[in-house]
Amino acid sequence: MPPLSKKKHPAKRSSRGKPMAPQSTQPKIDAVHVSLEQRIGDVIKRRRQAANLTLAEVSAGSDISSAMLSRIENGMATASLDSLERLCHALGIGLADLFQETDQKGGVAQLIKKDEQMEVVRVGTKHGHTYRLLSYDRGPRKIFEPFFVEMDRKSQSWPRFSHPGVEFIYMLQGRIEYRFGDKTYILEPGDAFTFSGNVVHGPERMLDERAKFLAIIVYGDGA
Incomplete structure (x- = not known):
């Protein structure tokens, strides 16, 4: 797959004619961290409710007060290893099961507002097609690339693509004939x-004045 490049835009200037500092177009990525106490409390509460046990019943079975148990379930108190072992016994689960269920990594969330989405240059750009990259993968290797694609009848020729991984297209507007290897398919809204991305593919012809679709390339182990 050819490398992507940003379209260049003229620098914005202030009312005095001086160049303004460029605004960051980086997507907002927030780490979602849940403390160990909260994760342990969530598992204990979920297990207790699944077993139809009340706070009082688990309290009696673990010799931990109902007030303290409530604080543990809500992530407001840190339980000792001995207390956790007694809680697990009262719930009928092993200590290893408890920690296995709480062994969850913090995740990340990425929000890219409409005016922050990057228009990129691909093979089809010179044919009048528009590609907007909907997510920026910051990892060492690309896992996937989602694009919003627009094209119209003004195009006189059609690009062909070939790349690793699998591609998924979802039609939003218009109809196109799409080539995959030696076959063509009619795609409608x-x-x-x-x-498979490694087989030569691409639009064959427009059946309506304009077409819009989502194209998601999944690279699997990374590209």
Whole structure:
């Protein structure tokens, strides 16, 4: 797959004619961290409710006060290893099971507002097609790339693509004939099309004045 590049735009200037500092277009990525106490408390509460046990019943079975148990379940108190072992016994689970269920990594969330989405240059750009990259993968290797693609009848020629992984297309507007290897398929709004990226593929012809679709390339182990 050819490398992506940003479209260049003229620098904005202030009312005095001086160049303004460029605004960051980096997506907002927030780490979602849940403390160990909260994760342990969530598991204990979930297990207690699944067993239809009340706070009082687990309290009696573990020799831990109901007030302290409530604080542990809500992540407001740190339980000792001995207390956790007694709680697990009262719940009928092993200590290893408790820690296995709490062994969850913190995740990340990425929000890219409409005006922050980056228009990129691909093979089809010179044919009048527009590609907006909807997510920026910051890892050492690309896992996937989602694009919003627009094209119209003004295009006189159509690009061909070939890349690692699998591609998924979801039609939003218009109809196109799409080539995959030696076959073509008619894609209409609402259609979903999945295919191997290493086989030569691309739009064959427009059947309506304009077409819009989502194209998601999944690289698997990374590209």
